[in-house]
Amino acid sequence: MNKIIPNIGSERETDRLMFSLVHAAHELERRYEEALSIEGLTGPKFAALSKLVQADRPLGLGELADELTCVRSNITQLVDRLEADGLVVRTVDHADRRTVRAAVTEIGMQRQIAGAKQVEKFLDALSKACSGVDLEAFERVLSCLQVEKGGYR
Amino acid sequence: MNKIIPNIGSERETDRLMFSLVHAAHELERRYEEALSIEGLTGPKFAALSKLVQADRPLGLGELADELTCVRSNITQLVDRLEADGLVVRTVDHADRRTVRAAVTEIGMQRQIAGAKQVEKFLDALSKACSGVDLEAFERVLSCLQVEKGGYR
DNA sequence: CCTGCATTATTCATATATGAATAAAATAAT
DNA sequence: ATTATTTTATTCATATATGAATAATGCAGG
Numbered sequence: 001m002n003k004i005i006p007n008i009g010s011e012r013e014t015d016r017l018m019f020s021l022v023h024a025a026h027e028l029e030r031r032y033e034e035a036l037s038i039e040g041l042t043g044p045k046f047a048a049l050s051k052l053v054q055a056d057r058p059l060g061l062g063e064l065a066d067e068l069t070c071v072r073s074n075i076t077q078l079v080d081r082l083e084a085d086g087l088v089v090r091t092v093d094h095a096d097r098r099t100v101r102a103a104v105t106e107i108g109m110q111r112q113i114a115g116a117k118q119v120e121k122f123l124d125a126l127s128k129a130c131s132g133v134d135l136e137a138f139e140r141v142l143s144c145l146q147v148e149k150g151g152y153r
Numbered sequence: 154m155n156k157i158i159p160n161i162g163s164e165r166e167t168d169r170l171m172f173s174l175v176h177a178a179h180e181l182e183r184r185y186e187e188a189l190s191i192e193g194l195t196g197p198k199f200a201a202l203s204k205l206v207q208a209d210r211p212l213g214l215g216e217l218a219d220e221l222t223c224v225r226s227n228i229t230q231l232v233d234r235l236e237a238d239g240l241v242v243r244t245v246d247h248a249d250r251r252t253v254r255a256a257v258t259e260i261g262m263q264r265q266i267a268g269a270k271q272v273e274k275f276l277d278a279l280s281k282a283c284s285g286v287d288l289e290a291f292e293r294v295l296s297c298l299q300v301e302k303g304g305y306r
Numbered sequence: 307c308c309t310g311c312a313t314t315a316t317t318c319a320t321a322t323a324t325g326a327a328t329a330a331a332a333t334a335a336t
Numbered sequence: 337a338t339t340a341t342t343t344t345a346t347t348c349a350t351a352t353a354t355g356a357a358t359a360a361t362g363c364a365g366g
Contacts, residue, residue: 012276012280013288014276014279014280014283014284014286014288015276015279015280017283017288017291018279020291020292020295021174021177021178021181021291021295022181022182024174024178024295025174025177025179026178028171028174028175029175042352043352044351044352044353060315061315061316062313062314062315070352070353070354071353071354071355072314072315073315073317073318073353073354073355074352074354076315076316076317077352077353078351078352081350081351081352096313096314096361096362097314097360097361097362098313098314098315098360098361098362099313099314099315099361100315100316123165123171126167126168126171127168129297130167130170130297131167133167133170133293133294133297134290134293134294135166135170135294137287137290137291137293137294138170138173138174138290138291138294139173140286140290141283141286141287141290141291141294142174142177144282144283144286195321196322197321197322197323213344213345214344214346215343215345223322223323223324224324224325225344225346226323226324226325226326226348227322227324228345229345229346229347230322231321231322234320234321234322249331249332249343249344250330250331250332250344251330251331251332251343251344251345252331252343252344252345253344253345253346
């Protein structure tokens with residue numbers, strides 16, 4: 001997604017709310033990526049590894065694209081990079097010779113665990129900072145923005 | 154920024170809060186870009202145009218990079234595309250022959266106005282949906298996340 | 307069995323982002 | 337004044353994202 005959203009000198013409180021929300025999200029994403037970079041991972045790489053580890057079987061690239069809600073060509077490239085890193089290998093599907101599956105390697109598995117630890121640490125810190133926050137109020141704000149709630153799988 | 158953030162099957166409320174916040178921000182950005190696309194603009198293109206119109210003078214590419222908080226090479230490319238669209242032109246600075254300035258064209262000015270109208274419309278709709286929302290509570294959530302408040306200029 | 311349609315992944319073109327290396331020009335230091 | 341440093345933009349390599357076009361395979365209907 002694009003980083004650049006200018007503040008169009010708006011006056012309304014709700015406009016500032018939107019800018020603040022987007023800004024906060026970018027800041028969180030930045031820290032999340034920062035945490036993963038300790039283990040030489042990026043957000044997309046970790047996401048793909050995590051899906052593969054969770055699935056506990058080689059996933060077809062189409063499946064992976066669906067899981068990560070992005071287009072297939074994106075996954076082709078991501079798996080190229082993961083393969084170059086030695087974290088996954090492409091395997092053929094003998095039942096359907098069109099499908100290519102991504103299988104996580106031993107190193108990939110270890111790397112996913114290491115990444116998850118960093119994410120855990122990051123979330124722990126966030127959790128501590130947020131103890132006692134009014135989550136109900138936050139949910140109300142999100143629902144006002146008409147963004148689907150719980151859109152994450 | 155990267156779109157892919159997997160939900161690591163976390164249980165804590167605060168983790169879900171973070172995922173929801175990031176998800177909400179992406180959704181807002183998506184709609185913002187959608188609004189701009191009506192006028193053939195993208196977020197970054199509109200942001201650059203807006204800065205140039207606000208400044209009311211040709212800006213050096215370095216200045217523009219600072220304003221949009223991104224690296225210079227990014228602006229080089231963005232101005233390439235804006236120039237290809239006929240929305241800005243590069244001008245030389247006779248005082249300092251290193252600096253290249255981006256000057257918004259007549260078409261660029263009109264396009265910025267058209268884009269701003271779409272953004273306005275988008276924000277209006279959002280504002281209506283948010284009438285009566287507890288902004289105080291929202292600010293408290295953001296401060297818990299230890300994200301700088303009002304970080305937008 | 308072929309033929310046409312659907313599905314799979316890849317390639318290509320493009321947009322956005324970063325950062326390192328480079329080139330050109332201005333400025334500071336000796 | 338010449339040298340060294342800083343500042344400017346660009347180029348290059350890379351990562352991430354999209355979508356259109358392509359190629360290979362599978363499948364359904366005749």
